[in-house]
Every structure is written in structure tokens, then in C-alpha cells.
Amino acid sequence: MDKVKVAILGGSGYTAVELIKLLLRHPGAEIVAITSRQAEHIADLHPSLLGRLDLRCEPFDPDALKAKGVQVVFGCLPHGTSMESIPPLLERGMRVIDLSADYRLRDVKVYEQWYKETHHDQKNLAQAVYGLPEVYGDKLAGAKLVANPGCYPQTAILGLAPLVANKLIELTGIVIDSKSGVSGGGRTPKLSFHFPECNESVTAYAVGTHRHTPEIEQALSDVAGAPVSVIFTPHLMPMDRGIFSTIYATPTRAVTEAELVELYRSYFADKPFVRLRTNPPATKDTTGTNFLDVCVKVVRGKVLVLAAEDNLVRGASGVAVQNFNRVFGFDERTGLM
Ligand SMILES: NC(=O)C1=CN([C@@H]2O[C@H](COP(=O)(O)OP(=O)(O)OC[C@H]3O[C@@H](n4cnc5c(N)ncnc54)[C@H](OP(=O)(O)O)[C@@H]3O)[C@@H](O)[C@H]2O)C=CC1
Ligand SMILES: CC(=O)N[C@@H](CCC(=O)OP(=O)(O)O)C(=O)O
Incomplete structure (x- = not known):
């Protein structure tokens, strides 16, 4: 089988470099173009790629990408910018896996409420598939537009899916307490990510207003078949990378830990990237991998879920490759194990 010709948008960013490294190891993908506002060799933007990829970044030009035979474009751009770039790619018959948040929320009013921005591409929103393969896997084969999921939401959605699918917890008031490394904020400098600001310090941010709240609720409501509401609080941690979520929920009946462990084991049995742990996972156990580690506990009548990625x-980039595999019919583990 010929390799799938791939382009990446936003070449200088963190998710782009991670994606490039994954795709260089993928037997079915060939990176033929990387776009950037900076006309540089990719190894000048990311010296870790020196000797691994000989490609000069180019300006974004959908016709030029089409002329190179690009079949799929990975969008590694900020939200808002992404929805400006994607329509001309779809019009020219290229598939898109978008790492931004622009196509994740089905209801445009919800997007505009939480992102405080007007949505400019409602037409394509309708055909976007939310790219969480463990939940929406059957919709991904041949998809034209995949909305890659947010980083925090994956820990919450997969951490809670077995419980909400089986109506074992109350669907309102679920508490999700999450911590992220600073790379979660991207490579573009910002005061709160400046070393003396965030080193040796922990703080919560976007309390009650974080954009990932409706994304978590949308997916969990799909799994539950009923509305789910959560209280999601993200924290910035003085580390490079990793997310850890501690989730508190109220069971709808008396449950035992052994029963829940068995439920999780069977729910994730055919999901190779979710690892069930008997002790709390650590972010470092997952560093550089596509695994999401989950542990479920019962403490004083509450259910606790601990999840790390x-x-x-x-x-971001690993699940994007998992989605690429699903879209093009590769085994979903290809290039990721
Ligand atoms: N970091 C993370 O952990 C995660 C990130 N995401 C999402 O993935 C996307 C990329 O994130 P990440 O790589 O971290 O971000 P970065 O800030 O590291 O990179 C984004 C890149 O997009 C390009 N860019 C920035 N602003 C503009 C603009 N106004 N117009 C055109 N291009 C622009 C730049 O590339 P250049 O200068 O080369 O043009 C920039 O380096 C975002 O939507 C983010 O929310 C999703 C999950 C996790
Ligand atoms: C630490 C940090 O700042 N994290 C980012 C995570 C955003 C992200 O990566 O997700 P989206 O693609 O949905 O923007 C934040 O909270 O905005």
C-alpha cells in the first residue's frame, strides 16, 4: 500500500514537533509538507529533528498542498485560526485532523458562549467527528474532518465512561480536579508560563469558566444517554508535560471497589491505549506514550477516579495518529506502541 501523504500546519509549535516525531516512525505515513509563518528549515525550528527530516517550512497555500498530493492535513494551529484554514482544504478534497477546539462542540451557541468568539465555519461543524476513538471509534473510518479531543477532557471522559455508561454515578455535580504541565499552554510565550512565574508554584485557573467543561459534558452525555454536568478545575503545575486528574463522584447505589475494577477491566479490554492501574498512576508513567492510565477507588462511599496522560x-499528537489510523484503516496501534 502506498504511504498516505501528510501535511502539518503550525510547524513551529509543540504539538507539531511531537506529531512529526510520531509520523516519522509510522510505516504508512509520509510527511510531504509543513506550513509555518516562518520560512525556515524544520530542524532550525526544532533542533531535535536535525538529521531526521529534511524539509523546509512553507507558507499556508491549499493549492500548493493539493499539488503535492497531500491526502490528509493535521492542523496544529490555535483555535479560531484553525477554522479559517480548514474549509479550503476540505473543498479541495483533503481530509483534516484538527488538533484545535474549533470543531469539537456540536452546538455553535455553546462554542460561542465558552470561547467568546464567533464560529466562522458552521457548515463543516456538521460533518466533524469527535476524535476520541475509545468512544466514537465506529464513526472514524473514512471521516473527512476529525476534531481531535482536548487534553484535559480525555482524562475525564475516559476516566468516567464506564461509570456513566452503566448509570453507577449521579450525573450532576461530578468534580474533576486536573493538573497540567506548562507545555499544555503551547509554545507561544505568555506571562503565566514564564519560568519565575510558574516554577515552584501551583495555581488554579479559569475556575468555573474553562473551555473544556462543555466538551467533557458533551461526550459524557453521549455515553450516558442523558445530560451530565461537571465542575472542572484545571491547575498549572511546575513541570514540562503531563496531566493528572482526580475525579470525585457519588454512586447511585452501594458499590465495592472490586466490582468497579472488574467493570473497568471489561470496559477497557478492547481499548489498547487505556491501562487499568491498581495504584494511582503518575504522569511520568505515561510520558512520551499514547497511554492513558486509570485507577478507580471507593473511599467513604464516594467513587474516586485517578487518571494520567x-x-x-x-x-494531542498521539491520539491524532490513532485517529489517522482509524480514518485510513490501519491498526489503531500503528506507529504508537
Ligand atoms: N499543547 C497541548 O498540550 C495541547 C494542544 N492542543 C491544541 O493544539 C493546537 C496547537 O497547540 P500547540 O502546538 O501546543 O500550540 P503552539 O503555540 O505551540 O503552536 C501553534 C502554532 O500555530 C501557529 N500559529 C500561532 N498563531 C497563529 C496565528 N495567529 N495564525 C497562524 N498560525 C498561528 C504557530 O506556528 P508557526 O509560527 O510555525 O506558523 C504556532 O507555533 C492548539 O489549538 C491547542 O489548543 C490540544 C491538546 C493539547
Ligand atoms: C496549561 C494550559 O494552559 N493548558 C491549556 C490546555 C488547552 C489545550 O491544549 O486544549 P485546547 O486544544 O482545547 O485548547 C489551557 O488550559 O488552555
Whole structure:
């Protein structure tokens, strides 16, 4: 089988470099173009790629990408910018896996409420598939537009899916307390990510207003078949990468830990990237991998779920490759194990 010709948008960013490294190891993918506003060799933007990829970044030009035979474009751009770039790619018959948040929320009013921005591409929103393969896997084969999921939401959605699918917890008031490494904020400098600001310090941010709240609720409501509401609080941690979520829920009946462990084991049995742990996972156990580690406990009548992942791999570029595999019919583990 010929390799799938791939382009990446936003070449200088963190998710782009992670994606490039994954795709260089993928037997079915060939990177033929990387776009950037900076006309540089990719190894000048990311010296870790020196000797691994000989490609000069180019300006974004959908016709030029089409002329190179690009079949799928990975969008590694900020939200808002992404929805400006994607329509001309779809019009020219290229598939898109978008790492931004622009196509994740089905209801445009919800997007505009939480992102405080007007949505400019409602037409393509309708055909976007939310790219969380463990939940929406049957919709991904041949998809034209995949909305890659957010980093925090994956820990919450997969951490809670077995419980909400089986109506074992109350569907309102679920508490999700999450911590992220600083790379979650991207490479573009910002005061709160400046070393003296965030080193040796922990703080919560976007309390009650974080954009991932409706994304978590949308997917969990799909799994539950009923509305789910959560209280999601993200924290910035003085580390490079990794996300850890501690989730508290109220059971709808008396449950035992052994029963829940068995439920999780069977729910994730055919999901190779979710690892069930008997002790709390650590972010470092997942660094550089596409694994999402989950542990379920019962404490004083409450259900606790502990989940860890690498925000740049499982949280972004790794799950994007998992989606690529599903879209093009590769085994979903290809290039990721
Ligand atoms: N970091 C993470 O852990 C995760 C990130 N995401 C999402 O993935 C996307 C990329 O994130 P990440 O790689 O971290 O971000 P970065 O800030 O590291 O990179 C984004 C890149 O997009 C390009 N860019 C920035 N602003 C503009 C603009 N106004 N117009 C055109 N291009 C622009 C730049 O590339 P250049 O200068 O080369 O043009 C920039 O380096 C975002 O939507 C983010 O929310 C999703 C999950 C996790
Ligand atoms: C630490 C940090 O700042 N994290 C980012 C995570 C955003 C992200 O990566 O997800 P989206 O693609 O949905 O923007 C934040 O909270 O905005």
C-alpha cells in the first residue's frame, strides 16, 4: 500500500514537533509538507529533528498542498485560526485532523458562549467527528474532518465512561480536579508560563469558566444517554508535560471497589491505549506514550477516579495518529506502541 501523504500546519509549535516525531516512525505515513509563518528549515525550528527530516517550512497555500498530493492535513494551529484554514482544504478534497477546539462542540451557541468568539465555519461543524476513538471509534473510518479531543477532557471522559455508561454515578455535580504541565499552554510565550512565574508554584485557573467543561459534558452525555454536568478545575503545575486528574463522584447505589475494577477491566479490554492501574498512576508513567492510565477507588462511599496522560502525546499528537489510523484503516496501534 502506498504511504498516505501528510501535511502539518503550525510547524513551529509543540504539538507539531511531537506529531512529526510520531509520523516519522509510522510505516504508512509520509510527511510531504509543513506550513509555518516562518520560512525556515524544520530542524532550525526544532533542533531535535536535525538529521531526521529534511524539509523546509512553507507558507499556508491549499493549492500548493493539493499539488503535492497531500491526502490528509493535521492542523496544529490555535483555535479560531484553525477554522479559517480548514474549509479550503476540505473543498479541495483533503481530509483534516484538527488538533484545535474549533470543531469539537456540536452546538455553535455553546462554542460561542465558552470561547467568546464567533464560529466562522458552521457548515463543516456538521460533518466533524469527535476524535476520541475509545468512544466514537465506529464513526472514524473514512471521516473527512476529525476534531481531535482536548487534553484535559480525555482524562475525564475516559476516566468516567464506564461509570456513566452503566448509570453507577449521579450525573450532576461530578468534580474533576486536573493538573497540567506548562507545555499544555503551547509554545507561544505568555506571562503565566514564564519560568519565575510558574516554577515552584501551583495555581488554579479559569475556575468555573474553562473551555473544556462543555466538551467533557458533551461526550459524557453521549455515553450516558442523558445530560451530565461537571465542575472542572484545571491547575498549572511546575513541570514540562503531563496531566493528572482526580475525579470525585457519588454512586447511585452501594458499590465495592472490586466490582468497579472488574467493570473497568471489561470496559477497557478492547481499548489498547487505556491501562487499568491498581495504584494511582503518575504522569511520568505515561510520558512520551499514547497511554492513558486509570485507577478507580471507593473511599467513604464516594467513587474516586485517578487518571494520567502525556498532554502532548495522548492529549494531542498521539491520539491524532490513532485517529489517522482509524480514518485510513490501519491498526489503531500503528506507529504508537
Ligand atoms: N499543547 C497541548 O498540550 C495541547 C494542544 N492542543 C491544541 O493544539 C493546537 C496547537 O497547540 P500547540 O502546538 O501546543 O500550540 P503552539 O503555540 O505551540 O503552536 C501553534 C502554532 O500555530 C501557529 N500559529 C500561532 N498563531 C497563529 C496565528 N495567529 N495564525 C497562524 N498560525 C498561528 C504557530 O506556528 P508557526 O509560527 O510555525 O506558523 C504556532 O507555533 C492548539 O489549538 C491547542 O489548543 C490540544 C491538546 C493539547
Ligand atoms: C496549561 C494550559 O494552559 N493548558 C491549556 C490546555 C488547552 C489545550 O491544549 O486544549 P485546547 O486544544 O482545547 O485548547 C489551557 O488550559 O488552555
